[in-house]
Amino acid sequence: MRILLVEDEDKIANAVKRGLELKGYAVDVVGDGDTGLSYAVDPDYDVIILDRMLPGSIDGLEIARRARAEGQKTPILILTARGSIDDRVEGLNSGADDYLIKPFSFSELVARIQALLRRPPITSDSVLKYDDLTLDPSKFEVKRANKLIKLSSKEFSLLEYFMRHSEQILTKDMIINHVWNEDAIVMPNTVEVYIGYLRAKIDRPFPDLPSLINTVRGFGYKLSH
Secondary structure (H helix, E strand, O other), X not given: OEEEEEOOOHHHXXXXXXXXXXXXXXXXXXXXXXXXXXXXXXXXXXXXXXXOOOOOOOOHHXXXXXXXXXXXXXXEEEEEXXXXXXXXXXXXXXXXXXXXXXXXXXXXXXXXXXXXXXXXXXXXXXXXXXXOEEEEOXXXXXXXXXXXXXXXXXXXXXXXXXXXXXXXXXXXXXXXHHHOOOOXXXXXXHHHHHHHHHHHHHOOOOOOOOOOEEEEOOOEEEEOX
């Protein structure tokens, strides 16, 4: 899953980025409102985290307003030191889905991100399911046919992306944009390598079950029967 963090305090931005990457998320960081808006309208993000007070001509709330006006439906979390009831109401009315006050617990931030990711109508449960494959983002746990499967953080992120978009064709560019950071140098064959890693763990150990990670020749890949 790919996250946009718009935060001008380097210490906070670096700490949040490192922590979220350890949880398997790809994180892009920008430090001013104008650049933040140009990134926030990109539909390839799965969650947007906005500081409220930002350098530049617009603040975090204005980013949220303009992103929503552009039709951006990505979940938005406001992360700010301004915590009065009026501040929270204004933040939520700007189009944000959640509002977290600084200083904050990193574990709470992760829990709120996971809650936002559960909102799309892919599943009403915190555990993602497709056929006999399950993925629990909160426990970093994957099972097929009730057998625990150990994945690396990048493999986990890739599989989570597939499961949140099951039965959809995902191109290599779509996968790169959602699973890797913007500043990462990722070649198309890197995607092929990680698809191979997933198949080696999700499909090959279960020869009596249908393959789930499938190639759609000329287009990309799809999680399907």
